[in-house]
Amino acid sequence: MKKNYWLDWILFISGLICIVTGLMLDFHLISGGREARLFYRHIHTYSDYIMGVGLLLHLIWHKDWISMATKRFWAVKMPLLRTRKQSKTRAGAFYSRTDH
Known part of the structure; x- marks a missing residue:
C-alpha cells in the first residue's frame, strides 16, 4: 500500500511537470532564449522518462x-x-x- 501511495505521487508530479512544460514549450511562454527553451525541454523529457518508468512499475505491481x-x-x-x-x-x- 505504501509503495502505491508514493508511486501515485511520483506519477502525478511527473505528469504535471510534463504537462506544464509541454504547454510552455508549445505556446512559446518561455523567455530567455534558446538556452532556456533547451532547459525546459530537458525537464519535459526527463519527467516523461520518470512517468514511463512509473507506469511500467505500476503495471508490474498490479x-x-x-x-x-x-x-x-x-x-x-x-x-x-x-x-x-x-x-x-x-x-x-x-x-x-x-x-x-
Missing part, C-alpha cells in the same frame, strides 16, 4: 489485478459472442463442409 479483471471481462463477453454465433449457425448463416 499484474494480478489486471489479469483477474481481464479474465472477468472476457468471461462476461464470451458467452454473448458464443450465443450470437450459435444462433447464426443454427440459421445456416455460417454452415460449411468443415462444420459437420
Whole structure:
C-alpha cells in the first residue's frame, strides 16, 4: 500500500511537470532564449522518462489485478459472442463442409 501511495505521487508530479512544460514549450511562454527553451525541454523529457518508468512499475505491481479483471471481462463477453454465433449457425448463416 505504501509503495502505491508514493508511486501515485511520483506519477502525478511527473505528469504535471510534463504537462506544464509541454504547454510552455508549445505556446512559446518561455523567455530567455534558446538556452532556456533547451532547459525546459530537458525537464519535459526527463519527467516523461520518470512517468514511463512509473507506469511500467505500476503495471508490474498490479499484474494480478489486471489479469483477474481481464479474465472477468472476457468471461462476461464470451458467452454473448458464443450465443450470437450459435444462433447464426443454427440459421445456416455460417454452415460449411468443415462444420459437420
